[in-house]
Amino acid sequence: MSISVQARIHPSAVVEPGAVIGAGCQIGPFVLIGPEVRLAEGVEVKSHAVVTGWTEIGAGTVIFPFACVGEVPQDLKYAGERTRLIVGARCRIREGATLNTGTAGGGGVTRVGDDCLLMTGAHVGHDAILGDRVILANQVAIAGHCQIGDDVIIGGLSGIHQFVRIGRGAIIGAVTMVTNDVLPFGLVQGPRGVLDGLNLVGLxxxxxxxxxxxxxxxxxxxxxxxxxxxxxxxxxxxxxxxxxxxxxxxxxxxxxxxxxxxxxx
CATH class of the missing domain: 1.10.10 (Arc Repressor Mutant, subunit A)
Incomplete structure (x- = not known):
């Protein structure tokens, strides 16, 4: 275990042997930090959150209460292989969000870029790759193996089908099911997502x-x-x-x- 003397850890938190806690980290009450977790400088994990698995959290990221970060994939083929989750710097992982590690068949790594906002209840499935500055609104579900480009915004209660790619700068309206790839800078809306133009406002x-x-x-x-x-x-x-x-x-x-x-x- 390596815990910086500059880290602040609440007495009720559980930090398992082997975890690495960087300088300036703040670990709140009733938090669980697993043995293979690495928190970079200035990470804050608020009360009742869980960070487990072979997981790296980038500097300045904040994980809010009841988020579950780094648990095993929701995939029946997963057989306990050692796979990873990597979260970038300055992300905001809000209440109840879930991020899973990868699978051996999908490349072994789930990755979230820098400066992302994952709102309440958002889910990032196994082997998904999110770019920088991605915004997932409340209850968005990203299925396994998806690729989400930089600066993508996905509206609340939307779902992205497994293996779908969403190009850079695209925007997905709320309550939309996306089952096929979306062009960079595309605008998708409707219950069964329709490519309805370009994200002109974002451009x-x-x-x-x-x-x-x-x-x-x-x-x-x-x-x-x-x-x-x-x-x-x-x-x-x-x-x-x-x-x-x-x-x-x-x-x-x-x-x-x-x-x-x-x-x-």
């Missing part, structure tokens, strides 16, 4: 140049209404575009995936 907030936004809107229309199959249109766009943003969209479409795509209406 403008990030200061994306007007010429790139115009090119992306034209590309979206071509993907929706151009000649040939969806993949044919993406290939043609990739060859013709001069916009890095449009090329990011086409590269996403043309890369390997275990799911089909949500296509424009």
């Amino acid at each position: 403008k907030r990030r200061g994306v140049d007007r010429s790139d936004i115009t090119a992306m809107r034209a590309a979206f229309q071509m993907l929706a209404q151009g000649e040939g199959s969806f993949l044919d249109r993406a290939r043609k766009l990739s060859e013709e575009t001069e916009s890095d943003y449009v090329r990011e969209m086409t590269d996403f479409v043309l890369s390997a995936s275990d799911r089909s795509f949500l296509t424009p209406k």
